[in-house]
Amino acid sequence: MASLTLEPPPATDRKIAFREALREAMSEEMRSDPRIFLMGEEVAQYNGAYKVSQGMLDEFGPKRIIDAPISENGFAGLGIGAAMYGLRPIIEFMSWSFSLVAADQILNNAAKMLYMSGGQWGCPIVFRGNDGAGGQLGSTHSWSVEALYANVPGLKIAIPSNPYDAKGLLKTAIRDEDPVFFLESERMLGDTGLVPAGEYTVPFGQAALRREGDDCTLVSFGRPVNFCLEAADELANEDIHCDVLDMRTIRPLDVDSIVASIQKTGRIVVVDQSWPFAGIASEVIAQVCERCFDYLDHQPVRVTSDDVPTPYAKPLEQAYLPHKGKIVEAVKRVVGVE
Amino acid sequence: MKKTIYEARIDHIQILDEHGKLDEKLAKDTLSDEDAVFLYEQMSICRWLDEIAFKLQRSGRMGTYPQNKGQEAGPAGAGLALSRFGEKNWLVPCYRENIALFLNGLPMEKILLHWMGDERGNQIPEGVNILPIAIPIGTHPLHAVGIAYAKKYRGEKGVAVSFFGDGATSEGDVHEAMNFASAWKVPAIFFCQNNFWAISVPRALQSGSETIVQKGLAYGHHCVQIDGNDIFASYKVMKEAIDRAIKTGQPTFIEAVTYRLGDHTTADDARRYRDEKEVEAWRKKDPLIRTRKYLESKKLWNDRKQADIEARAKEIVDAVVKRAEGIEKPVFEDIFDYTFATLEGNAELQTQRATRRTTGLGQGPEQEKLRA
Numbered sequence: 001m002a003s004l005t006l007e008p009p010p011a012t013d014r015k016i017a018f019r020e021a022l023r024e025a026m027s028e029e030m031r032s033d034p035r036i037f038l039m040g041e042e043v044a045q046y047n048g049a050y051k052v053s054q055g056m057l058d059e060f061g062p063k064r065i066i067d068a069p070i071s072e073n074g075f076a077g078l079g080i081g082a083a084m085y086g087l088r089p090i091i092e093f094m095s096w097s098f099s100l101v102a103a104d105q106i107l108n109n110a111a112k113m114l115y116m117s118g119g120q121w122g123c124p125i126v127f128r129g130n131d132g133a134g135g136q137l138g139s140t141h142s143w144s145v146e147a148l149y150a151n152v153p154g155l156k157i158a159i160p161s162n163p164y165d166a167k168g169l170l171k172t173a174i175r176d177e178d179p180v181f182f183l184e185s186e187r188m189l190g191d192t193g194l195v196p197a198g199e200y201t202v203p204f205g206q207a208a209l210r211r212e213g214d215d216c217t218l219v220s221f222g223r224p225v226n227f228c229l230e231a232a233d234e235l236a237n238e239d240i241h242c243d244v245l246d247m248r249t250i251r252p253l254d255v256d257s258i259v260a261s262i263q264k265t266g267r268i269v270v271v272d273q274s275w276p277f278a279g280i281a282s283e284v285i286a287q288v289c290e291r292c293f294d295y296l297d298h299q300p301v302r303v304t305s306d307d308v309p310t311p312y313a314k315p316l317e318q319a320y321l322p323h324k325g326k327i328v329e330a331v332k333r334v335v336g337v338e
Numbered sequence: 339m340k341k342t343i344y345e346a347r348i349d350h351i352q353i354l355d356e357h358g359k360l361d362e363k364l365a366k367d368t369l370s371d372e373d374a375v376f377l378y379e380q381m382s383i384c385r386w387l388d389e390i391a392f393k394l395q396r397s398g399r400m401g402t403y404p405q406n407k408g409q410e411a412g413p414a415g416a417g418l419a420l421s422r423f424g425e426k427n428w429l430v431p432c433y434r435e436n437i438a439l440f441l442n443g444l445p446m447e448k449i450l451l452h453w454m455g456d457e458r459g460n461q462i463p464e465g466v467n468i469l470p471i472a473i474p475i476g477t478h479p480l481h482a483v484g485i486a487y488a489k490k491y492r493g494e495k496g497v498a499v500s501f502f503g504d505g506a507t508s509e510g511d512v513h514e515a516m517n518f519a520s521a522w523k524v525p526a527i528f529f530c531q532n533n534f535w536a537i538s539v540p541r542a543l544q545s546g547s548e549t550i551v552q553k554g555l556a557y558g559h560h561c562v563q564i565d566g567n568d569i570f571a572s573y574k575v576m577k578e579a580i581d582r583a584i585k586t587g588q589p590t591f592i593e594a595v596t597y598r599l600g601d602h603t604t605a606d607d608a609r610r611y612r613d614e615k616e617v618e619a620w621r622k623k624d625p626l627i628r629t630r631k632y633l634e635s636k637k638l639w640n641d642r643k644q645a646d647i648e649a650r651a652k653e654i655v656d657a658v659v660k661r662a663e664g665i666e667k668p669v670f671e672d673i674f675d676y677t678f679a680t681l682e683g684n685a686e687l688q689t690q691r692a693t694r695r696t697t698g699l700g701q702g703p704e705q706e707k708l709r710a
Contacts, residue, residue, distance in 0.1 A: 085485045085489070105477065116460055119672070
């Protein structure tokens with residue numbers, strides 16, 4: 001069983017933005033591995049629709065930083081072929097919402113190629129881009145794809161909540177031999193955090209304990225981890241103390257750490273920015289029930305988006321998403337405080 | 339003001355007609371006498387493999403199988419050219435070009451093993467430049483373009499060729515692949531076998547386009563249509579396409595006009611939707627018949643040789659069936675090994691694998707024995 005220790009802050013005083021951390025991860029890996037290239041819409045001349053790849057065309061040239069036509073299924077499939085042929089493509093989806101047209105390539109080909117070739121043809125490729133709502137982009141452009149895609153065996157899913165993990169997880173993703181879906185958030189790209197200049201990686205399948213407390217286990221991944229931390233701060237003022245677990249990867253999922261925390265707290269609230277039905281939060285709770293049912297002192301609770309298409313109007317979108325208030329309320333409910 | 343901004347011309351090439359008559363001028367620098375004999379023999383062996391595969395399926399020894407019958411000549415000529423010109427060419431197949439795969443080094447039993455329902459049929463031997471068979475329609479030309487892209491990236495000389503049918507040209511993937519190939523000038527070649535039927539949907543209902551090949555014009559491909567039952571034509575256009583791809587970076591779209599003499603697969607009965615007269619007309623254009631007529635007219639073939647090749651085909655295919663059926667049974671644990679290349683940090687799957695090996699998926703120790 002995993003022993004839980006609080007994740008120490010990065011040993012640096014260097015602060016950079018989330019998008020810079022992503023860029024650093026890609027650039028560092030590209031400097032040391034000539035097989036890596038970045039392909040996607042607007043990634044080269046325009047420096048990225050969200051400026052993640054700013055300056056990379058200048059450094060690496062058009063052979064390795066490649067503007068693709070608006071053809072997600074096309075460049076996803078092309079990347080798969082290149083990966084099978086020994087290159088290490090990073091495929092940027094401007095938004096994971098646009099990956100839906102590439103579903104056959106990324107789910108039916110990338111994730112299954114190894115299996116269908118009897119373990120022979122691996123597909124080391126990273127698909128990355130913005131995931132989740134919150135930018136008033138309307139329902140079609142606001143997908144949280146984690147639950148939709150995590151159902152499929154053969155792929156890995158990383159979802160960082162902060163710049164340090166963004167860099168470390170993306171480096172691990174690029175080096176991984178399997179297809180990795182890397183979910184970023186447009187809402188977090190400007191967030192700053194401590195990120196060492198040098199080399200480090202963050203392993204897959206190891207949750208980070210962001211905050212310690214004995215009363216309730218808060219489990220989340222990606223952007224809502226930050227809402228959990230805000231909620232935990234507020235709850236601490238009322239003497240309610242939470243373990244906040246940042247899963248960092250959804251596949252693999254570090255259930256051991258969740259179980260270890262529940263053995264201490266006896267309570268769990270899972271915060272998931274996607275829809276409630278058959279979501280990652282549901283999966284976490286199912287595994288918790290299988291693994292440590294007897295340790296639970298209250299039924300598990302989910303905080304998710306509402307079960308409707310993402311609203312376009314700002315106040316409605318904010319009300320629809322998980323936020324601090326909803327998390328505080330949920331934790332109070334499971335610890336029995338009104 | 340009015341002016342013409344685009345004009346196009348597409349050639350149809352036939353070198354060996356259905357009566358076995360050769361266009362000597364066009365045949366120049368294509369197949370030698372030995373090549374023609376060799377390809378006839380190979381097509382005969384593949385035809386026999388088809389017959390046996392059909393019987394294996396009917397007798398419950400194999401899953402679904404798509405017969406190649408009637409379509410051997412296109413992949414035969416193209417496959418031979420691919421094995422000769424360029425460097426380290428890659429074949430990205432679907433499922434009706436067996437002969438091209440065999441000519442490029444794929445052991446025959448791999449095809450049977452695949453259709454018997456074994457993932458190991460898609461384990462390609464080292465040094466054989468062929469991707470696993472793609473059963474979904476039209477997904478793989480993108481992979482071929484990806485390989486072509488990677489070849490250019492790595493400074494290699496060969497080409498990547500995808501084989502697909504007329505039905506696949508209705509898929510968006512194929513058009514995206516065609517678009518990328520020319521936009522980025524990668525050494526990709528598209529070999530479309532137009533057999534007139536997408537399972538039960540006839541060519542006329544699939545597209546309003548007068549020909550399939552003209553779809554390549556929109557993407558800036560060099561476009562050529564051939565008699566797909568002609569080994570000389572398919573050899574010639576593939577040879578030229580390889581040369582063009584390497585020298586100019588222009589992709590070639592080849593439409594091989596042929597006909598599926600058999601059913602779509604063993605799960606299909608084409609008599610339910612195809613006119614017997616249409617099939618009968620195409621039987622007369624069978625690539626084996628015309629190639630044999632040609633070889634006989636050149637005194638390169640006779641009844642004795644025919645009896646020999648038929649006996650040899652039986653021997654070869656018998657041995658192939660034995661090898662495919664004789665492979666050790668797959669091991670249950672393999673399904674977990676095949677899912678991820680690396681499990682570092684993946685406690686979840688490591689645990690899953692460890693437990694499932696003994697207790698997972700309802701597999702108790704007593705069932706374990708059944709797999710021995």
